[in-house]
Amino acid sequence: MISSTGLYSFILFITRKREFNYARFPQTASSAVSIFLAKAAIILLVVFFAAPLQAGEEKEEKLYSLNVYGGKLTTNNWEDFFGFGKKLNFENSYFTAVAVSRLIGRYEKKASFEIEGQVVRHFNWQDHWEINALVTARWESFFWDKYVDTSIAFGLGPSFATAEPEIEILTDGSTSRFLIYWMLELALGLPEYPNIAFITRLHHRSGGFGLITDKGGSNALAIGIKYKF
Structure with missing residues (x-):
């Protein structure tokens, strides 16, 4: 089951900047956009599927x-x-x-x-x-x-x-x-x-x-x- 802390850590891991060897892997504008869209899609999927799990694990009653x-x-x-x-x-x-x-x-x-x-x-x-x-x-x-x-x-x-x-x-x-x-x-x-x-x-x-x-x-x-x- 995915906890809210684990979900937050995963999103940080996905979105943080990394060092690339741009000499070996040149990054064009289109590839940068593709990477951004891929990250956004992954985050949306994780949040979508994790939301019901978090709702199920949060048993605290609303006052x-x-x-x-x-x-x-x-x-x-x-x-x-x-x-x-x-x-x-x-x-x-x-x-x-x-x-x-x-x-x-x-x-x-x-x-x-x-x-x-x-x-x-x-x-x-x-x-x-x-x-x-x-x-x-x-x-x-x-x-x-x-x-x-x-x-x-x-x-x-x-x-x-x-x-x-x-x-x-x-x-x-x-x-x-x-x-x-x-x-x-x-x-x-x-x-x-x-x-x-x-x-x-x-x-x-x-x-x-x-x-x-x-x-x-x-x-x-x-x-x-x-x-x-």
């Missing part, structure tokens, strides 16, 4: 994840996303979000626990910012993981909007800038690229069955990318 995603708001309840209610009604209201999460605990190799902070920017119909902080539980053990690395996560925490969201007023008649937030995430990735995953999220704000307020709430469907580091 952080960067999530970048975008979504579209609906006037539906969250149950509707699972086929238990009305047809999904998407509005002309969008958002982009950046979220950073940190691993804080693990149960064997099956489940993990994270904390996450989100910054969300709404645009088109709505024009405000949204800040969410949550604690997340993630289930990571599925029998098909050797083909498609899969995890499902649920996160819960407080949510603050810089203005009362118009979608929430349309849906319930009134709302509050402070609400409860939760999200449900499905992450899918390839086992040979463990640090990158495609994600889809159900993005939810609500009064928590009257805990914060009796009215107000919204649901959105989002897709994006997760990068572990």
Whole structure:
């Protein structure tokens, strides 16, 4: 197995200058270019074939994840996303979000626990910012993981909007800038690229069955990318 140190040493060996007897072996411009291209090809091949090996030998778990995603708001309840209610009604209201999460605990190799902070920017119909902080539980053990690395996560925490969201007023008649937030995430990735995953999220704000307020709430469907580091 090729280690990262060995790979680096090999590249240095290939690229370093050597002394040639140019009287015996005259080096034309074309031959110099050929040598350079040959070295470049060797390096690319070594890096290409060594990358999966290095990924396999690096067992250190990544503590952080960067999530970048975008979504579209609906006037539906969250149950509707699972086929238990009305047809999904998407509005002309969008958002982009950046979220950073940190691993804080693990149960064997099956489940993990994270904390996450989100910054969300709404645009088109709505024009405000949204800040969410949550604690997340993630289930990571599925029998098909050797083909498609899969995890499902649920996160819960407080949510603050810089203005009362118009979608929430349309849906319930009134709302509050402070609400409860939760999200449900499905992450899918390839086992040979463990640090990158495609994600889809159900993005939810609500009064928590009257805990914060009796009215107000919204649901959105989002897709994006997760990068572990």
